Amino acid sequence: MRRTGFLDFYALIFVAVLYGPVVLLPIFSFNDNIYITLPLSGFTVRWYEEMLSNESLMKALRTSIKLGLVVSVVSTTIGLCAAKALIRNSLPGRRAALGLVMLPLVVPSLALGVALLVTLRLGFGVELSLLTIGAGHVLICLPFATLVIMARMEGFDQSLEEASLDLGEGRFSTFRRITLPLTLPGIVASLLLSFTVSLDEFVMAFLLGGDDTTLPLFIWSQLRFPAKLPTVLALGSCILAFSFVMVVVANVVRRHGLPSQTSAR
Amino acid sequence: MDSMTQAGSDLRTAGGPHHGRSRQTAGEHGRRGGFIGALSALLVRSEALRGYLLLSPALVFLLCLLVLPLAGILVLSLFTQNYVAIDTTLTFANYWKILKPGEGTYFLGVRFPFETPIFMILLAKSILMAVAATAAVIAMAYPMAYFLAFRVTHHKMLWLILITVPFWTSYLLRIFAWKIILGYNGVLNSGLLALGVIDQPLDFLLNNPTSVVIALTHAWLAFAILPIYVSLEKIDRSLIEAATDLGDNRLERFLRVTLPLSMPGVISAVLLVFIPTVGDYITPAQIGGTSGVMIGTLIQSQFGKANNWPLGAALSVFTMVSVTALACLFAWLAGGRRLRA
Incomplete structure (x- = not known):
């Protein structure tokens, strides 16, 4: 047993600082006071009841779920194909293609959103709708989907596919019977992560949205009214709890059955 | 084998529109003669071509919704706002304003x-x-x-x-x-x-x-x-x-x-x-x-x-x-x- 040093202490403080502000949301969402102030004044589930009876909130929730499902399926499908191609080092122009797929990671989302807005509205004359938000969300999710699935594919022995081909299976049935089952944890993780990213994304939805309101847009519209804040706290706590579970499950699933711990991201 | 991959990459640079067509005939390689047969044979044997076929959804998506928009915003920055309409004369006026x-x-x-x-x-x-x-x-x-x-x-x-x-x-x-x-x-x-x-x-x-x-x-x-x-x-x-x-x-x-x-x-x-x-x-x-x-x-x-x-x-x-x-x-x-x- 090594001695406990400064770094162990630092790590504990770090985790506390990382989670501290966010933990305030659930704490105050049960507080029986319309103002978010200390000391706490009693336990209530009033704000959660208000949340459930808020019709426009529920509509935004349905919109966000619909959007998230489509975005996660589309970005994971595109990402799966791209990952399959990009794990081959022999692919000519691999670095350039990988760079292009990862580019949305390093461009500020405001710049991405504005560029998309300009092209879709002025270039193609597309009306802003849920579809345009979805396009923006797929753009943001694609690098994550590709990375997660690539990491998973790199984790298993590529010779399994070669063996299957040598033993007479066709390319498609090799993909279905070897690649797909082995990559499945990565695919599931990608679906969960993309759904979470889409559910939580604000800037793209703000710039590219038409009349449809997603959950983050709904929250944004409520933040101006102090009286609405407790409901936002209840809603925010639910979203945070949901995202937390989704991301933890995604991270556990994607590493399931992998021998090494190096593919962390 | 070398000449095959060479041919594959030549074909790839020749352009993407062939990809969609060749996918349908991928299973019938070698049996058909002519252009389509040669294409499908290439697709089966060329690692690179298959790679780019798999990459094509991502590339098409990114070209339309990332590269094109970034180019589009560059072009728009050279236009000017003229009350309600946008004047499409190319000018550095906006940058000059900055x-x-x-x-x-x-x-x-x-x-x-x-x-x-x-x-x-x-x-x-x-x-x-x-x-x-x-x-x-x-x-x-x-x-x-x-x-x-x-x-x-x-x-x-x-x-x-x-x-x-x-x-x-x-x-x-x-x-x-x-x-x-x-x-x-x-x-x-x-x-x-x-x-x-x-x-x-x-x-x-x-x-x-x-x-x-x-x-x-x-x-x-x-x-x-x-x-x-x-x-x-x-x-x-x-x-x-x-x-x-x-x-x-x-x-x-x-x-x-x-x-x-x-x-x-x-x-x-x-x-x-x-x-x-x-x-x-x-x-x-x-x-x-x-x-x-x-x-x-x-x-x-x-x-x-x-x-x-x-x-x-x-x-x-x-x-x-x-x-x-x-x-x-x-x-x-x-x-x-x-x-x-």
Whole structure:
């Protein structure tokens, strides 16, 4: 047993600082006071009841779920194909293609959103709708989907596919019977992560949205009214709890059955 | 075999439209003669062609919704807003508006000699705030990444997941959390009042550049750990032992071996945090108030209330180019120092 040093202490403080502000949301969402102030004044589930009876909130929730499902399926499908191609080092122009797929990671989302807005509205004359938000969300999710699935594919022995081909299976049935089952944890993780990213994304939805309101847009519209804040706290706590579970499950699933711990991201 | 891949890559450069057609005939390779037969035979044998067929959905998507929009915004920035219509004569008028010399004003003791200095001042301010946030993020994330790489022996996966989960959760809500902490009637003020530490709420907590930098630092903290951790994890432990054997103490060992070898991770962490924070919109809008305004706020307003899309496009392009230039300069300087060490 090594001695406990400064770094162990630092790590504990770090985790506390990382989670501290966010933990305030659930704490105050049960507080029986319309103002978010200390000391706490009693336990209530009033704000959660208000949340459930808020019709426009529920509509935004349905919109966000619909959007998230489509975005996660589309970005994971595109990402799966791209990952399959990009794990081959022999692919000519691999670095350039990988760079292009990862580019949305390093461009500020405001710049991405504005560029998309300009092209879709002025270039193609597309009306802003849920579809345009979805396009923006797929753009943001694609690098994550590709990375997660690539990491998973790199984790298993590529010779399994070669063996299957040598033993007479066709390319498609090799993909279905070897690649797909082995990559499945990565695919599931990608679906969960993309759904979470889409559910939580604000800037793209703000710039590219038409009349449809997603959950983050709904929250944004409520933040101006102090009286609405407790409901936002209840809603925010639910979203945070949901995202937390989704991301933890995604991270556990994607590493399931992998021998090494190096593919962390 | 060599000539085959050569032919494959020749065909690939010949253009993508063949891909769709060749997919349908992939199963019948060799049996059909002529152009389609040759194509399908190529597809089966050429690794590269198959690769690009798989990549094509991503490439088409990214060309239409990333490359084209980035080119589009560049073109729009050369147009001008003419009341309700957009004048499509190509001109540098928007950039001239940003950079036109003039009387100027002072910001932080530096004169900004422009006719409309607000653009350059906001850009400089955004960059300074992003630099401050990035420096704080790296300073706080490095020891944590070091801890994960060298001290954690059990449940490493659990630690990594714990540290990275906040990054995936709602950015808007994480910023909102700071609003309820730092607000005039917020958690911090009411807590201090209840404890009797202060007898009036502190009004300097929210709506200023400092509160924005604090929230930005906290929001991006989880994102910076992974690249640093990965580069620390890759360091050959025998190099560190060798430094100890050759008489370096712990500090020397860290400064001369561990830190230089982890610089690639630090550089990518800096870029991953700095670039998005300069153009952030949510944080200044929520907790910046009027004094915490950043360039992103101004860009968004051109596409919203101010309704001058070409100027917004020019500001966006100008910001992206400046930020990319700064990022490249930093990577070059930091990388160069690493090579000399």
